[in-house]
Amino acid sequence: MxxxxxxxxxxxxxxxxxxxxxxxxxxxxxxxxxxxxxxxxxxxxxxxxxxxxxxxxxxxxxxxxxxxxxxxxxxxxxxxxxxxxxxxxxxxxxxxxxxxxxxxxxxxxxxxxxxxxxxxxxxxxxxxxxxxxxxxxxxxxxxxxxxxxxxxxLPTMDIGGYSLAGATITRIEGILNGTTNFILTTMTENNLSFDEALKIAQLKGIAERNPSLDVKGYDSACKILLLTNGLFETSFSLNDVQIEGIEHITKEKINEAQEKNERIKLLASVILKNEHLSLEVRPRTIQPSNPLYYVNGTNKGIVFETEEMDTICVTGGASHPxxxxxxxxxxxxxxxxxxx
Missing domain, CATH: 3.40.50.720 (NAD(P)-binding Rossmann-like Domain)
Known part of the structure; x- marks a missing residue:
């Protein structure tokens, strides 16, 4: 056939x-x-x-x-x-x-x-x-x-739609953009400013010449929007997502997180509470207990929280064509x- x-x-x-x-x-x-x-x-x-x-x-x-x-x-x-x-x-x-x-x-x-x-x-x-x-x-x-x-x-739709079929998903949280994760990782590991880390990402071909969609959080917002509409049978628009990017993350904020053994990650999430879904993208400080803490460089990761199957996490996935x-x-x- x-x-x-x-x-x-x-x-x-x-x-x-x-x-x-x-x-x-x-x-x-x-x-x-x-x-x-x-x-x-x-x-x-x-x-x-x-x-x-x-x-x-x-x-x-x-x-x-x-x-x-x-x-x-x-x-x-x-x-x-x-x-x-x-x-x-x-x-x-x-x-x-x-x-x-x-x-x-x-x-x-x-x-x-x-x-x-x-x-x-x-x-x-x-x-x-x-x-x-x-x-x-x-x-x-x-x-x-x-x-x-x-x-x-990264098999996001597959896990939510097939592996978790029949389960009640109450929260999805993920690092869905490899460019911003690379920038934040580079700032953390090399004590660099946002502009310095962005320049490295551009020289390596990881960031676009105009990186706005990535660093301002819109790429991550688009992805969590599609995941939400696809998995929850909804019809949200980009206007329904609260979006904050990483362009204002300073070296000082990175250092403050490190002193507490924490890391700053750009997280995209959708949360089900009282039968209402809320979508957001913003930089958050996370602790080692969060599996996304260990997702570095251009890698991505996603965590599904469910009522029946508890928490499911997958990380990795090639960030290239x-x-x-x-x-x-x-x-x-x-x-x-x-x-x-």
């Missing part, structure tokens, strides 16, 4: 996803009962489409972006065409835009209307229009998965895997 994949956006995550398919497709067929085949990739200049499947070996040798798609098309003597939605699943990898959700939002809605399932590595459309996308998917009877958008390789791509592949597999 083949499953036709259409990818929107061909940046580093999409390319890593294609590389994983190139190396894993045969094992996916033997282990999970279906063969994933990329038949289309949509970029800014049009759609690269081959009904029999795009040669991922050749495509992944051309770099990223629309230029890579154009190069491939020229080598194959084919043309880029307007988008068409005749696949089984859309893998959405366009850049995150929390202001409008575009272009991912329109891509998703068009794919859903055509009866395609959705797997997304991008947060923007879900942050902007979660309720709209969810209602459209339910109306058409298609599935949507977005674990790659909620902390890349390959890790995000692997989360996307996992979602595709979980859509179609045969039951053992």
């Amino acid at each position: 083949e499953k036709r994949i259409i990818i929107t956006g061909y940046g580093v995550v999409a390319k890593e996803f294609c590389k994983l398919l190139l190396s894993h497709s045969q094992s996916i067929k033997s282990m999970y009962g279906f063969y994933p085949k990329v038949t289309g990739i949509i970029g800014r200049k049009g759609m690269l489409y081959e009904a029999e499947g795009i040669s991922l070996d050749e495509l992944t040798s051309y770099g990223i972006g629309s230029d890579a798609l154009t190069h491939y098309a020229e080598e194959k003597n084919i043309f880029l065409i307007p988008p068409k939605w005749n696949g089984d699943v859309l893998v959405e990898c366009t850049p995150t835009n929390i202001e409008t959700g575009e272009p991912g939002l329109s891509y998703m809605l068009n794919a859903i209307e055509a009866g395609m399932a959705i797997v997304s590595a991008s947060k923007g459309a879900f942050v902007h229009s979660f309720k709209r996308i969810k209602e459209a998917a339910r109306k058409k009877g298609v599935s949507m998965k977005f674990s790659g958008a909620t902390a890349a390789a 390959r890790g995000a791509a692997a989360a996307v592949l996992k979602d595709v597999i979980n859509l179609y895997r045969r039951e053992l």
Whole structure:
């Protein structure tokens, strides 16, 4: 059984996803009962489409972006065409835009209307229009998965949705952004200011040139928002999250915490109390009794508190494009895997 994949956006995550398919497709067929085949990739200049499947070996040798798609098309003597939605699943990898959700939002809605399932590595459309996308998917009877958008390789949605199925989750608390955790760890271990640690993160390629989404807490807020809406069947917006970033954390505050054997971490949380959910992102001082105390560098971690299963914690998860791509592949597999 083949499953036709259409990818929107061909940046580093999409390319890593294609590389994983190139190396894993045969094992996916033997282990999970279906063969994933990329038949289309949509970029800014049009759609690269081959009904029999795009040669991922050749495509992944051309770099990223629309230029890579154009190069491939020229080598194959084919043309880029307007988008068409005749696949089984859309893998959405366009850049995150929390202001409008575009272009991912329109891509998703068009794919859903055509009866395609959705797997997304991008947060923007879900942050902007979660309720709209969810209602459209339910109306058409298609599935949507977005674990790659909620902390890349860290299996947040999987634990909350599958491992804790039937349990009453009363609190979720996590370090969901590797960039800010690296900055705080660097400040702590090297007695540096925020600006000094940020510069190191940028030189290492961990922080963006404009790090606002990370350091001001918005990336973490987007992730806890998606986790909450996905696991609690809610429709909160970003305006419902109280957000405070780390840009005002000083060397002195770090030292004060160290003197008490504590550490400052940027924590994203949702708390269920009296049947009311509250969402927040803010720097907090935590003690060694908290498992997130030991999550350092670019690593991430999440803690689930439940009434029936007590406390569950998972840490780690690669904070790089390959890790995000692997989360996307996992979602595709979980859509179609045969039951053992």
